[in-house]
Amino acid sequence: MIVLTIVAILATMLLPVYGRLRERAQKAQCMANLRNLYVATDLYIQRNGSWPQIFLKNYTTDEEYANAWIAALEPFGITRQTWICPTIQELLHNPTYNDATNARLDYISTGFDDKPTSPHQWPRQPWFIEAANVHGNGNLIIFTDGSTAETNNVLIK
Numbered sequence: 001m002i003v004l005t006i007v008a009i010l011a012t013m014l015l016p017v018y019g020r021l022r023e024r025a026q027k028a029q030c031m032a033n034l035r036n037l038y039v040a041t042d043l044y045i046q047r048n049g050s051w052p053q054i055f056l057k058n059y060t061t062d063e064e065y066a067n068a069w070i071a072a073l074e075p076f077g078i079t080r081q082t083w084i085c086p087t088i089q090e091l092l093h094n095p096t097y098n099d100a101t102n103a104r105l106d107y108i109s110t111g112f113d114d115k116p117t118s119p120h121q122w123p124r125q126p127w128f129i130e131a132a133n134v135h136g137n138g139n140l141i142i143f144t145d146g147s148t149a150e151t152n153n154v155l156i157k
């Protein structure tokens with residue numbers, strides 16, 4: 001009985017640690033997703049000479065817009081799963097996004113014109129930003145130079 005009590009106490013002490021580790025792993029996955037989007041978009045710019053010209057106003061649904069981005073970066077190794085933040089996915093109770101009718105983007109792009117130098121013109125211009133503040137210190141951002149940050153760390157207070 002004493003051994004079971006000790007094991008139960010230790011297990012109770014480890015639950016918060018496990019939760020924090022899971023949160024950190026999800027945040028790391030989100031940062032990796034942003035980095036992958038950055039690399040794929042940079043390759044897209046090199047191949048096509050400009051930022052992908054995909055604007056929400058040109059589509060009637062969010063799914064059509066999401067599918068346009070997915071299709072644009074798919075040749076560069078970006079899958080539907082890359083666009084999904086694991087923390088947001090967990091908060092939404094893990095819906096499936098395997099087909100075109102259920103596409104979702106958890107990272108929103110900055111729009112640039114079709115000039116080849118525009119996306120690289122300002123080093124601290126965001127390329128992609130996470131759709132929600134789910135990691136506790138603001139939305140995750142990836143900049144033109146490939147660095148990532150949280151909005152609370154870069155906004156002037």
